[in-house]
Amino acid sequence: MIQRTLEQIAVMLGSEVSEGAGTVQVTGVSTDTRSIQASSLFVPLIGENFDGHSYVQEAYAKGASAILWQDSHGAAPIGIPHIRVADTLTALQQLAKAYRKQLSVRIIGITGSNGKTTTKDLVAAVLGSTYEVHKTKGNLNNHIGLPLTLLQLEETTQFAVVEMGMSGRGEIELLSDLAEPEAAIITMIGESHLLQLGSRDEIARAKAEIASGMPRDGLLVYNGDEPLIEQALAERGLGSIEEQVAGLRRIRFGSGAGNDLFPTDIRMDADGAYFQINSPGYPELYVPLLGTHNVINALAAIAIGETFGVAPIAIAAGLRSLQMTSMRIEKQTAASGLTVLNDAYNASPASMRAAITLTEQLGGFGRKFLVLGDMLELGENEEQFHRGIGAMIDAERVDYVFTFGRLGRFIADEAEARFPQGHVRAFDEKDQLAAELAALAEKDDLVLVKGSRGMRLEQVVQALLA
Numbered sequence: 001m002i003q004r005t006l007e008q009i010a011v012m013l014g015s016e017v018s019e020g021a022g023t024v025q026v027t028g029v030s031t032d033t034r035s036i037q038a039s040s041l042f043v044p045l046i047g048e049n050f051d052g053h054s055y056v057q058e059a060y061a062k063g064a065s066a067i068l069w070q071d072s073h074g075a076a077p078i079g080i081p082h083i084r085v086a087d088t089l090t091a092l093q094q095l096a097k098a099y100r101k102q103l104s105v106r107i108i109g110i111t112g113s114n115g116k117t118t119t120k121d122l123v124a125a126v127l128g129s130t131y132e133v134h135k136t137k138g139n140l141n142n143h144i145g146l147p148l149t150l151l152q153l154e155e156t157t158q159f160a161v162v163e164m165g166m167s168g169r170g171e172i173e174l175l176s177d178l179a180e181p182e183a184a185i186i187t188m189i190g191e192s193h194l195l196q197l198g199s200r201d202e203i204a205r206a207k208a209e210i211a212s213g214m215p216r217d218g219l220l221v222y223n224g225d226e227p228l229i230e231q232a233l234a235e236r237g238l239g240s241i242e243e244q245v246a247g248l249r250r251i252r253f254g255s256g257a258g259n260d261l262f263p264t265d266i267r268m269d270a271d272g273a274y275f276q277i278n279s280p281g282y283p284e285l286y287v288p289l290l291g292t293h294n295v296i297n298a299l300a301a302i303a304i305g306e307t308f309g310v311a312p313i314a315i316a317a318g319l320r321s322l323q324m325t326s327m328r329i330e331k332q333t334a335a336s337g338l339t340v341l342n343d344a345y346n347a348s349p350a351s352m353r354a355a356i357t358l359t360e361q362l363g364g365f366g367r368k369f370l371v372l373g374d375m376l377e378l379g380e381n382e383e384q385f386h387r388g389i390g391a392m393i394d395a396e397r398v399d400y401v402f403t404f405g406r407l408g409r410f411i412a413d414e415a416e417a418r419f420p421q422g423h424v425r426a427f428d429e430k431d432q433l434a435a436e437l438a439a440l441a442e443k444d445d446l447v448l449v450k451g452s453r454g455m456r457l458e459q460v461v462q463a464l465l466a
């Protein structure tokens with residue numbers, strides 16, 4: 001993480017240090033006194049619920065070396081080393097960019113409607129077999145999370161794999177301009193945040209903004225099965241693969257044989273997937289993730305590994321060594337023996353379909369239960385999206401469907417007629433859903449739990465595992 005004197009930081013921000021504080025040593029940056037590290041620079045952000053400026057005394061008492069102070073807040077507290085700035089959020093971003101430019105780190109940016117976190121973990125695993133790698137922690141992928149990620153880099157970090165999230169146009173452009181990735185991955189275009197973007201075309205245009213901060217000879221790795229990505233790149237003057245115009249190098253990955261990288265001979269076991277690829281020199285590969293969509297995510301990681309000189313055998317080892325962020329098709333087992341697929345981090349129609357299809361395909365279980373929550377931020381067609389999920393559930397392969405939330409009712413309503421009486425239930429209370437499910441499910445059964453972040457369905461998982 002960043003280690004600089006306060007004077008050096010002031011120079012990076014184009015500002016000045018408070019009297020006599022130039023030699024104060026800073027190690028790391030924090031924006032939250034609830035997780036602050038000693039010797040850090042505390043950056044008080046103005047948020048929806050609090051103004052961080054109210055916590056600077058607490059930050060200093062907890063060991064912060066210094067703080068930033070926004071001009072609009074008048075005189076800074078006496079006795080705390082500080083740097084005055086016009087806007088603390090902008091200053092955080094500026095400091096992250098300046099620090100990134102001082103390092104020799106090579107940055108891989110990742111965006112896409114679904115799969116950013118998963119692919120970030122896969123790329124880090126592949127590159128980590130050969131290099132010193134830092135990856136986005138958790139889901140810190142926005143205008144605050146990405147700067148914090150950059151400021152966590154060590155001087156010795158060789159590669160940084162950074163997740164770039166968005167829910168509006170211009171957000172990825174800002175993140176790309178901050179991180180200046182030399183390579184970028186666009187995982188896929190789904191329906192996430194359709195409410196704000198309005199169409200999948202607009203979502204694709206937003207994702208294509210990742211090209212903004214890239215060098216002319218940068219590398220774009222993108223899902224070649226999705227025509228909207230190439231369309232959006234062409235609209236940015238990057239031409240299409242057919243035009244082969246000057247500019248970014250490209251590697252297309254996906255299930256189709258027209259891609260530069262595609263899988264063959266996919267077969268699943270209880271914990272992951274085996275597959276071959278069309279690139280020479282590889283053994284049969286294995287990724288400890290369930291679902292065909294995760295094989296496709298792995299292709300992006302392979303493309304990056306090949307580009308940056310990781311040997312095929314090291315790529316294979318890296319994939320096998322994956323350390324996955326939680327609540328993404330995370331397989332958990334209750335004391336009773338009941339198996340839970342915890343996919344509760346978030347949900348959109350594409351990821352919901354992928355999770356249900358995967359659950360239907362898994363063998364070796366007794367009955368199968370789906371616990372499905374609302375999918376949020378889908379805009380005016382939210383009801384149709386949820387009904388579409390209800391309609392795609394295979395009643396021959398799923399035994400029960402329990403839904404939670406106002407929109408989940410549409411899933412239940414659409415599925416009910418194809419199931420035995422009482423096997424499709426819509427709940428408004430998580431506790432009741434969990435209690436009835438725990439009473440019904442038995443040790444050989446399988447339960448998928450999935451819904452948007454706002455539904456907090458991990459509470460149902462915790463009740464089942466208790």
Ligand SMILES: CC(=O)N[C@H]1[C@@H](OP(=O)(O)OP(=O)(O)OC[C@H]2O[C@@H](n3ccc(=O)[nH]c3=O)[C@H](O)[C@@H]2O)O[C@H](CO)[C@@H](O)[C@@H]1O[C@H](C)C(=O)N[C@@H](C)C(=O)N[C@H](CCC(=O)N[C@@H](CCC[C@@H](N)C(=O)O)C(=O)O)C(=O)O
Nearest residue numbers: 031032033045047048049050052139140141142145165166
């Ligand atoms: C600003 C901030 O970091 N807030 C975090 C804070 O929220 P809280 O409500 O408690 O505080 P405020 O924001 O109101 O307070 C302002 C500051 O004061 C600090 N503070 C407060 C209390 C206190 O006792 N001490 C303090 O120091 C506080 O820390 C603030 O700095 O805490 C919450 C709980 O931990 C955090 O959730 C909240 O974080 C916000 C949401 C945030 O944006 N965090 C980023 C670091 C981040 O990357 N979060 C990701 C989720 C990102 C995400 O959703 N990405 C989307 C796509 C991008 C959408 C984009 N348009 C957007 O708006 O995000 C995606 O789909 O992936 C994560 O944590 O997972």
Ligand SMILES: Nc1ncnc2c1ncn2[C@@H]1O[C@H](COP(=O)(O)OP(=O)(O)OP(=O)(O)O)[C@@H](O)[C@H]1O
Nearest residue numbers: 113114115116117118293328329343346350351354
């Ligand atoms: N290529 C994909 N297609 C469809 N669903 C996917 C794909 N990759 C991952 N998923 C599913 O999408 C959900 C979110 O996965 P992940 O956290 O990796 O995505 P993300 O893009 O980081 O999400 P967020 O936008 O919240 O950061 C999980 O349910 C996961 O199984």
Ligand SMILES: C[C@@H](N)C(=O)N[C@H](C)C(=O)O
Nearest residue numbers: 346347376377452453454
């Ligand atoms: C919280 C954010 N990362 C997200 O994914 N939001 C959508 C709406 C979800 O939770 O599905």
